[in-house]
Amino acid sequence: MRKTYVFEQNRRLGRGVNVLGYDPIWKSFSRARMKSKHFVLIKQAGFSSVRIPLHPFRDDGIDEKNKLRDEWLKVLDWAVDQALSNGLMVVLDFHEFVAMGKDPLGNKDRFLSTWKQMAERYRNSPDNVIFEILNEPHEELTPELWNQFYHEALSIIRETNPERTVIIGPGNWNDIYYLDYLKLPKDDRNIIVTVHYYRPMDFTHQGAIWAGRGNKVGVKWKGTMEEEQVIVKDFEKAQAWSERIERPLFLGEFGVYDKADMASRVRYLSFVARLAEKMGWSWAYWQFDGDFIVYDMNSDKWVEPILNALIPPEERLSE
Numbered sequence: 561m562r563k564t565y566v567f568e569q570n571r572r573l574g575r576g577v578n579v580l581g582y583d584p585i586w587k588s589f590s591r592a593r594m595k596s597k598h599f600v601l602i603k604q605a606g607f608s609s610v611r612i613p614l615h616p617f618r619d620d621g622i623d624e625k626n627k628l629r630d631e632w633l634k635v636l637d638w639a640v641d642q643a644l645s646n647g648l649m650v651v652l653d654f655h656e657f658v659a660m661g662k663d664p665l666g667n668k669d670r671f672l673s674t675w676k677q678m679a680e681r682y683r684n685s686p687d688n689v690i691f692e693i694l695n696e697p698h699e700e701l702t703p704e705l706w707n708q709f710y711h712e713a714l715s716i717i718r719e720t721n722p723e724r725t726v727i728i729g730p731g732n733w734n735d736i737y738y739l740d741y742l743k744l745p746k747d748d749r750n751i752i753v754t755v756h757y758y759r760p761m762d763f764t765h766q767g768a769i770w771a772g773r774g775n776k777v778g779v780k781w782k783g784t785m786e787e788e789q790v791i792v793k794d795f796e797k798a799q800a801w802s803e804r805i806e807r808p809l810f811l812g813e814f815g816v817y818d819k820a821d822m823a824s825r826v827r828y829l830s831f832v833a834r835l836a837e838k839m840g841w842s843w844a845y846w847q848f849d850g851d852f853i854v855y856d857m858n859s860d861k862w863v864e865p866i867l868n869a870l871i872p873p874e875e876r877l878s879e
Contacts, residue, residue: 569687569725570752570808573649574608575833575871576844577854578813581613581655585635586621593849593857599642601855602848605867606876610643611812611844612636613655613695616674617667626673633681644688651727651844652678653692653812661699664709675713683720691717692727692812696734696756703731703741711745718748727810729754734812736798744807752842754812755798757832759790764828767819781816781824788831799839811836811843815852822865829869845870 579602585592602610614636616622621632636652643650654674659667675693682689693713697706710728717726730738734756744751758764763779765771781787802809814832816825829845836843849857854866 566725566750566752567808569690570810570842572608573690573810573842575606576609576611576651576842577602577607578611578613578844578847580639581615581847582850586615586619586632589635596642598855599646599648603646603648605862606871607648609649609651609842609844611651611653611692612639613653615655617656617659617670622670622674626670628674628677640682640685640689644686649688649690651690651692652682653695655695657694657696657698660694660697661701664701664705668709671709672713672716676716679717679720687725690725690727690752691721692754696729697731698733701731703738706731707743714745714748723750725750725752727752727754727812729756729812736794739798739801744805751807752810753802753807754810756813757794757811758814759794763820763824764816766817768817777819780821781828783827783831791832791835795835795839809839809841811841813844813846815846817852826865826869829866833870
């Protein structure tokens, strides 16, 4: 596998958005918020890929014998088909980071079994389908243990998908500052490395109860030189790592919670997206709907300021 191939794959991922992670569709197709038309709209808006967070443990998608349930797989097949039929690349992201972080050894068999089944199911899919082994390893799944876990999963994937592009990120929540702890196999060049970015958390997660910031609101991001340089420094550190070991980078998540003021959100998102692109990274915004949203399901329309910050209107018109 030539080194240039995986960089081309990353270029094709381009601008993406996270979809379906918290949609009721996984429990009942009839309750789906996201419809076929939304994939059409995503493509028309100028996105080139979708990242699909998968929760087979949480959504009763796997049984007591570690077999993926047909109903869950039917939803997954639908989502993949919708993405591909609209010319979107698709990242299948194993998103059970909470369970894996709390009890990695207890969940290891389910984790590996899930990948064995998904790899077999999508072994004949085009190279537009990419596997992401695990979202945000953390807590008990230490960087050292994560190196062992991902290697076992990758070996299973390679049995049926020897040429499939795979995404792997560092420990401590896919933190840029943990890239050096990620030990990648030198003989497997078809790997894209992912990082997530939400700094400063007091801004991006203000008002978020689950992040311990329920009462912390009113934090602005004004785009001062000092604020920008913090992000530039972080991104340059990751870029230097990328160039040193010749691996492409995918900013798999970034975003600002809805409680922040719109002007600050727009400034921040535009700066982060353009900086990632300047570095040659692909990216996926968190997320389409739910919270951090770029699409308002209640009014059935784009949150235009957020969409415009992510993909400038003049660039959408040229699509």
